[in-house]
Amino acid sequence: MLRLFEDTDTVDDLGIGTVRDSISNSLFPGTSVIQTRARYFLFVPWLFRRAEQRHPQQLVAKATDMERSLIEALRAGGDTEGLIGVQRGKDVRTLPSAIFWGGLIRYGIFLSPSLTIRQYGRHVARGLAALDREDEIGDRIPSFWQRDIPDPPTDLLRFKVATFDLTRDEAEWLCERIISSDRPDQPASLLTAYIRDLRRGEPLVVADAMWDAALPSDTPPPIAELVRHAQQFSCATQGAALLYNLMLAEERLNTDLEPTDGTSVDNYRLRLDEWTATATDLPIGPPESVTSGTASSTTECAYRVTRASSSTGGRT
Numbered sequence: 001m002l003r004l005f006e007d008t009d010t011v012d013d014l015g016i017g018t019v020r021d022s023i024s025n026s027l028f029p030g031t032s033v034i035q036t037r038a039r040y041f042l043f044v045p046w047l048f049r050r051a052e053q054r055h056p057q058q059l060v061a062k063a064t065d066m067e068r069s070l071i072e073a074l075r076a077g078g079d080t081e082g083l084i085g086v087q088r089g090k091d092v093r094t095l096p097s098a099i100f101w102g103g104l105i106r107y108g109i110f111l112s113p114s115l116t117i118r119q120y121g122r123h124v125a126r127g128l129a130a131l132d133r134e135d136e137i138g139d140r141i142p143s144f145w146q147r148d149i150p151d152p153p154t155d156l157l158r159f160k161v162a163t164f165d166l167t168r169d170e171a172e173w174l175c176e177r178i179i180s181s182d183r184p185d186q187p188a189s190l191l192t193a194y195i196r197d198l199r200r201g202e203p204l205v206v207a208d209a210m211w212d213a214a215l216p217s218d219t220p221p222p223i224a225e226l227v228r229h230a231q232q233f234s235c236a237t238q239g240a241a242l243l244y245n246l247m248l249a250e251e252r253l254n255t256d257l258e259p260t261d262g263t264s265v266d267n268y269r270l271r272l273d274e275w276t277a278t279a280t281d282l283p284i285g286p287p288e289s290v291t292s293g294t295a296s297s298t299t300e301c302a303y304r305v306t307r308a309s310s311s312t313g314g315r316t
Contacts, residue, residue, distance in 0.1 A: 016237050023230050027190040027210070027223065030103035030181065036082035037164045040096045041174055043070060045109055045145050046152040048097070052124055052144070060121035066159070067095045073162040082164070107177040109146045120144060148173070175199070187220035190227065209234070235279050242272045 024032075047070065051063035071085040071092065084099065085092035097117055104110040115123065124144070150170050156162060166174070175195050182188045193216035194205065207213035211231040215224055246268035252259055261267060 016233075016240075019233065020237070023226060023233065026186075026226055027230065029189050029191065030106035030178070031191070032099070034084075034099060035103065038174060039164045039166050039170070040084070040100050041103060041107070041109065041177075042149065042152070042166075042170055043162075044097045044100050044104060045149055046156065048120075049143075049145050049149075050157060056124045056127075059124045060118060063097065064095060066157070067097060068092075069159040070096075070162060073156075073159040074164070076161045077163040079164055107174075107181045109149065109177060110144060111146065112144055115144075146177070187222045190215070190219060190223050193219045193223070232282060235275075235282055239272070239275050239279055242268055242275055246272060 047066040048063045051059045055062040068090040080086045084096045105113045179192050197216040205213045249265045
């Protein structure tokens, strides 16, 4: 366990990932924190459609080669912020298709939601296709991809230079895909509300956290309430993580491992004190004041961690 201090991978030691993902998927469906450039939602289908058309028997391998070539083309374009593979280039382990596949399915861009990338490749190799009513009525060649995807730039597939700049048509198309992906039996997502705000000419919102900024005017009340609970949950899990790391740091004192400034007992005690001051300022009420299921669990977690930290002064 103490070796975790040396591990740079993302882990979920406290088991909060399921709740975090549920909140995230309700507010910003189809996205994750590592998806920061929207044009990947077009790059991936452009490349895979090309591979599907030209190399159906080697679809995944050819699309993978093109994804790696795209990395170098984007690096040549000069805008490397959010570029997947900016450090390792063609040798990057996780490609954009793997990172954006869930979003492509959620937004109805890839039309066979039950298929992984490799299953899709095997279907194409066997001559299978995603049939729909439009295919049968219009007698057109079936496709696994949304038919109205904007055409790629004429020079994209030369892989000399590429950019993340969306054309207006591309941006409008992607906005429509996101908005249309909201479930009819659920409130519109916060992502949809922000898109509609931008279309009305409202300024772009820039904030460290969504609860630090004013929400769009037409944010559904259940979504606004979920944002409040997300703030409480974020605060609670931060305190739990600091306490967990303090316990590890104290255990480390009984070993031969040398602490660093960032992993010392004093550092975590100081950070817990700072966290306590922040947490006690949040409007977190007792769990019996909240009646909804998920929200009640979130509030109860935040309430208990805040009370525990306050009673111990942030120390174990």
